[in-house]
Amino acid sequence: MPIKSDKWIRRMAEETGMIEPFEPGQIRVRDDGQRIISYGVSSYGYDVRCASEFKVFTNINSAMVDPKAFDEASFVDMAADVCIIPPNSFALARTIEYLRIPRDVLTICVGKSTYARCGIIVNVTPLEPEWEGHVTLEFSNTTPLPAKIYANEGVAQMLFLESDEPCEYSYRDRRGKYMGQSGVTLPRP
Numbered sequence: 001m002p003i004k005s006d007k008w009i010r011r012m013a014e015e016t017g018m019i020e021p022f023e024p025g026q027i028r029v030r031d032d033g034q035r036i037i038s039y040g041v042s043s044y045g046y047d048v049r050c051a052s053e054f055k056v057f058t059n060i061n062s063a064m065v066d067p068k069a070f071d072e073a074s075f076v077d078m079a080a081d082v083c084i085i086p087p088n089s090f091a092l093a094r095t096i097e098y099l100r101i102p103r104d105v106l107t108i109c110v111g112k113s114t115y116a117r118c119g120i121i122v123n124v125t126p127l128e129p130e131w132e133g134h135v136t137l138e139f140s141n142t143t144p145l146p147a148k149i150y151a152n153e154g155v156a157q158m159l160f161l162e163s164d165e166p167c168e169y170s171y172r173d174r175r176g177k178y179m180g181q182s183g184v185t186l187p188r189p
């Protein structure tokens with residue numbers, strides 16, 4: 001299962017709409033000259049951006065975290081260019097990019113080193129063949145200090161692994177519960 005290169009990513013984005021919106025190069029500076037955390041195509045991946053909608057975890061209601069019965073009151077919704085995550089807490093966000101994964105590709109997401117070096121872990125489960133949607137991102141602040149996440153800048157890198165044959169049953173075939181998600185999506189039992 002070879003990892004795919006920048007040429008393959010550009011071709012797939014152009015021919016199939018695999019990533020929309022798509023940036024064919026690495027963007028490191030805004031039009032106004034301000035440096036940002038990079039996004040766009042890299043040598044063997046694509047750096048996605050974080051949208052400006054966040055769900056910040058809070059325990060003001062003393063709720064229990066239960067993936068089978070998740071309490072939406074455990075989050076505070078916000079829309080901003082910067083999200084402050086409390087110490088030892090987490091926030092959910094989504095990508096700006098909408099992804100459409102081909103039937104013979106598995107996509108793995110890893111955090112960018114800029115955030116990792118600050119104690120911020122980006123977690124995303126693999127994107128299975130024929131999954132599509134905005135990716136829900138989880139940012140864990142492992143530090144005892146508040147941490148910033150910047151909207152509209154790079155936050156994670158998608159790596160595309162192509163199989164030598166298509167899978168027998170794709171995420172679409174199984175009617176996966178997170179198919180086509182468009183906003184920050186909470187756990188679904």
